[in-house]
Amino acid sequence: xxxxNFPLLSLxxxxxxxxxxxxxxxxxxxxxxxxxxxxxxILEKGGQFTTFIHLLQVTQLGDQIDTQLNNSNQxxxxxxxxxxxxxxxxxxxxxxxxNQDKVALVQFHVLPNFLALSQFQTxxxxxxxxxxxxxxxxxxxxxxxxxxxxxxxxxxxxxxxxNTVYTDNxxxxxxxxxxxxxxxxxxxxxxxxAPVAGGTEKKKSAGSPSAAGTDSPADSSGAIGDALxxxxxxxxxxxxxxxx
Ligand SMILES: *[C@@H]1O[C@H](CO)[C@@H](O)[C@H](O)[C@H]1NC(C)=O
Ligand SMILES: *[C@@H]1O[C@H](CO)[C@@H](O)[C@H](O)[C@H]1NC(C)=O
Ligand SMILES: *[C@@H]1O[C@H](CO)[C@@H](O)[C@H](O)[C@H]1NC(C)=O
Ligand SMILES: *[C@@H]1O[C@H](CO)[C@@H](O)[C@H](O)[C@H]1NC(C)=O
Numbered sequence: 001x002x003x004x005n006f007p008l009l010s011l012x013x014x015x016x017x018x019x020x021x022x023x024x025x026x027x028x029x030x031x032x033x034x035x036x037x038x039x040x041x042i043l044e045k046g047g048q049f050t051t052f053i054h055l056l057q058v059t060q061l062g063d064q065i066d067t068q069l070n071n072s073n074q075x076x077x078x079x080x081x082x083x084x085x086x087x088x089x090x091x092x093x094x095x096x097x098x099n100q101d102k103v104a105l106v107q108f109h110v111l112p113n114f115l116a117l118s119q120f121q122t123x124x125x126x127x128x129x130x131x132x133x134x135x136x137x138x139x140x141x142x143x144x145x146x147x148x149x150x151x152x153x154x155x156x157x158x159x160x161x162x163n164t165v166y167t168d169n170x171x172x173x174x175x176x177x178x179x180x181x182x183x184x185x186x187x188x189x190x191x192x193x194a195p196v197a198g199g200t201e202k203k204k205s206a207g208s209p210s211a212a213g214t215d216s217p218a219d220s221s222g223a224i225g226d227a228l229x230x231x232x233x234x235x236x237x238x239x240x241x242x243x244x
Contacts, residue, residue: 039065042173043080043168049165051086052109059103063108075114075170076130078153079159081179089179093186101185107131108139108154108182114172117164120150131182139182152176155183 040062043049056062056067086094094102107130114122126140142153150161162175 046165075110077115078173079109079176104131156181
């Protein structure tokens, strides 16, 4: 009936149809999400990426990823550290970096192109990530493979590529067992190249000596005490993430 409107509608519609068909052919049935790709929803389905989801939210990089996927034909690859990966970080790791570094840390887990699992066998090092100014290679990752195992090295940590959480030829999400800590943030301090104006005072509050080494009397049970310390430190790290 609305012959004039029909051609206008039909192109995007058939593209969408095509996309849905390709997806349902290559994925498990009923996996095709409705609407545009939503990295948060994908990770939520994975069930063990709570901390990474929080980081994507507080840095607003989740939205950015969705937008970028919508606007690019290069696709993206995301390395998603599990909650276990975050909880095995040294306590305070995320607390002690600036918000800017937090953003870079998350961007470091994103490659500006789609990489199928098989492509890791042939990529050339170092890989460029989304962190830093594009193209300056400030935040590189190296990949090594041995058989089907893929290792990702940052110079600070070696992570092992785990399950494919999601792939659709545009976006690939792979589980990693470690948080990828960039060398330029977490590496050994490089000899200061030039004096920078502005307070670079060490924030380390020389620490009350009593809190450092000696046992507090409350720590009657070592195991519980340690678990508590861990939990408190982790909670503090979480707080740090939330209140950027
Ligand atoms: C993506 O999914 C999350 C969680 O399911 C939801 O809160 C958010 O609104 C979604 N974003 C968009 C743009 O639909
Ligand atoms: C994706 O692109 C479409 C068409 O350009 C636009 O209407 C939609 O808002 C975009 N979605 C996101 C999440 O950017
Ligand atoms: C990958 O990392 C593991 C653990 O760090 C190491 O044992 C293994 O040799 C590495 N494999 C490759 C191919 O680099
Ligand atoms: C990564 O690979 C490049 C090229 O092979 C090498 O120069 C660099 O030292 C490697 N970096 C790390 C952290 O392994």
